Amino acid sequence: MALQISATNPEHPALLLELPWNLPLAEWPEHHLVPLPRGISRHVVRYARAGDEVVAVKELAERPAVREYGLLLGLDRLGIPAVDPLAVVTGRTDAAGEPLESVLITRHLGGSLPYRSMFETTMRPATMHRLMDALAVLLVRLHLAGFAWGDCSLSNTLFRRDAGAYAAYLVDAETGELHPRLSTGQREYDLDLARVNISGELLDLEAAGALHPSVDPIEFGQEICARYRGLWEELTRTSVYPAGKYHYIDRRIRRLNDLGFDVAEMQIASSSNGDTVTFVPKVVDAGHHQRQLLRLTGLDTEENQARRLLNDLESWMATQDDYAAGSAAPGRDAGRPHTARPEVLAHRWVRDVFRPAVRAVPQDLRGSMEPAELYHELLEHRWFLSERAQHDIGLDAAVKDYVTNILPRARAPIPAPGEAPEATDRYPVPEQR
Numbered sequence: 001m002a003l004q005i006s007a008t009n010p011e012h013p014a015l016l017l018e019l020p021w022n023l024p025l026a027e028w029p030e031h032h033l034v035p036l037p038r039g040i041s042r043h044v045v046r047y048a049r050a051g052d053e054v055v056a057v058k059e060l061a062e063r064p065a066v067r068e069y070g071l072l073l074g075l076d077r078l079g080i081p082a083v084d085p086l087a088v089v090t091g092r093t094d095a096a097g098e099p100l101e102s103v104l105i106t107r108h109l110g111g112s113l114p115y116r117s118m119f120e121t122t123m124r125p126a127t128m129h130r131l132m133d134a135l136a137v138l139l140v141r142l143h144l145a146g147f148a149w150g151d152c153s154l155s156n157t158l159f160r161r162d163a164g165a166y167a168a169y170l171v172d173a174e175t176g177e178l179h180p181r182l183s184t185g186q187r188e189y190d191l192d193l194a195r196v197n198i199s200g201e202l203l204d205l206e207a208a209g210a211l212h213p214s215v216d217p218i219e220f221g222q223e224i225c226a227r228y229r230g231l232w233e234e235l236t237r238t239s240v241y242p243a244g245k246y247h248y249i250d251r252r253i254r255r256l257n258d259l260g261f262d263v264a265e266m267q268i269a270s271s272s273n274g275d276t277v278t279f280v281p282k283v284v285d286a287g288h289h290q291r292q293l294l295r296l297t298g299l300d301t302e303e304n305q306a307r308r309l310l311n312d313l314e315s316w317m318a319t320q321d322d323y324a325a326g327s328a329a330p331g332r333d334a335g336r337p338h339t340a341r342p343e344v345l346a347h348r349w350v351r352d353v354f355r356p357a358v359r360a361v362p363q364d365l366r367g368s369m370e371p372a373e374l375y376h377e378l379l380e381h382r383w384f385l386s387e388r389a390q391h392d393i394g395l396d397a398a399v400k401d402y403v404t405n406i407l408p409r410a411r412a413p414i415p416a417p418g419e420a421p422e423a424t425d426r427y428p429v430p431e432q433r
């Protein structure tokens, strides 16, 4: 049986060939490996260097490897936040010709943390609520897309900072199933698994003394279900409005947009006597603000970061001479003389405001923080200082103060790949001011 690397991107196999496929993953030499924190897993998982990329390599039998690869590709097409599948390697043998297990290779999700690392410093309950929110949103998105996870848990999720909150990514799709749509029973079953897994994981943390004393693991497990149900209801319920009140429909769509979701289709029907109108949205795509920011500025960010940046962009636009009110909304300024198109203003904002602010923060102090997250922190700091001073202190002053007074204390620099001493490096998670 010959070594076979199946990948979607033709450049990847060449890079991956450099890796020592004839050795069991647990025995790979250090120089191939990148010591970043990992979650708990049954399979052997390691991070390795492939060209400029850091990849996660998971050793498992061929069938589940191929299946998980396919599922991750499916989730990618549906725009679900999950790790990117890069390749499956099969037909491995060791030096004596004995078969070795196949591997699944995914792109290491930069800036992400497994939950265990996040709990290394006792997490405050408020931060934990944010974590649960992110996980509930992920589960709703998966269910809207027809994906039954089968093993939703904290260790099968990765978290990224997202403007003071978190964005959750699916990391382990092995038990998942993709259907055209899920029945209520399928969703409830999946949710129940999530509840049991999460409570169990929190009980483990409690036993290890890593949980805040006020946190009840069982209640937190129930809380995630409540959050899930609230969001599901908001996104899918049928509304009934008095006939003629079409702006109520508009209002509901805006609320869904505020939650970060877009409405792909809707069913509107009048009652037989014509008194009322029912409205059922078909919510498909999350990432409403994300897409808007990407379209306007080319910046690819998390949803909350995008919402934050769009607000800043809007207020900045309003100070520009060639701005037309409401022009950040698509299409509203068509044909107006003497006003710049929103895309033009947005690019100016990126060039003159966003980039200079981010660049003013020395690279070594930024650690693994993404530019959008850093900019969000700068805005927070500006708000904080301005409140204290009782007037707007401006972005430049906020950046200077942040660099001198906040960053050095808040964040020890995060080691670059290869420089970290061991696999369990602490990544300080920012506490809320």
Ligand SMILES: Nc1ncnc2c1ncn2[C@@H]1O[C@H](COP(=O)(O)OP(=O)(O)OP(=O)(O)O)[C@@H](O)[C@H]1O
Residues within 6 Å of the ligand: 037, 038, 039, 040, 041, 042, 043, 044, 045, 056, 058, 083, 084, 106, 107, 108, 109, 112, 114, 155, 156, 157, 158, 171, 172, 173, 174
């Ligand atoms: N692409 C990735 N980026 C970042 N971390 C990753 C990635 N892939 C895997 N990991 C880390 O490795 C851990 C284990 O991966 P995974 O959950 O897929 O393994 P598993 O053996 O299938 O788990 P289980 O025991 O739940 O079956 C994850 O919790 C995560 O911390």
Ligand SMILES: [Mg+2]
Residues within 6 Å of the ligand: 040, 041, 042, 155, 156, 172
């Ligand atoms: Mg797992």
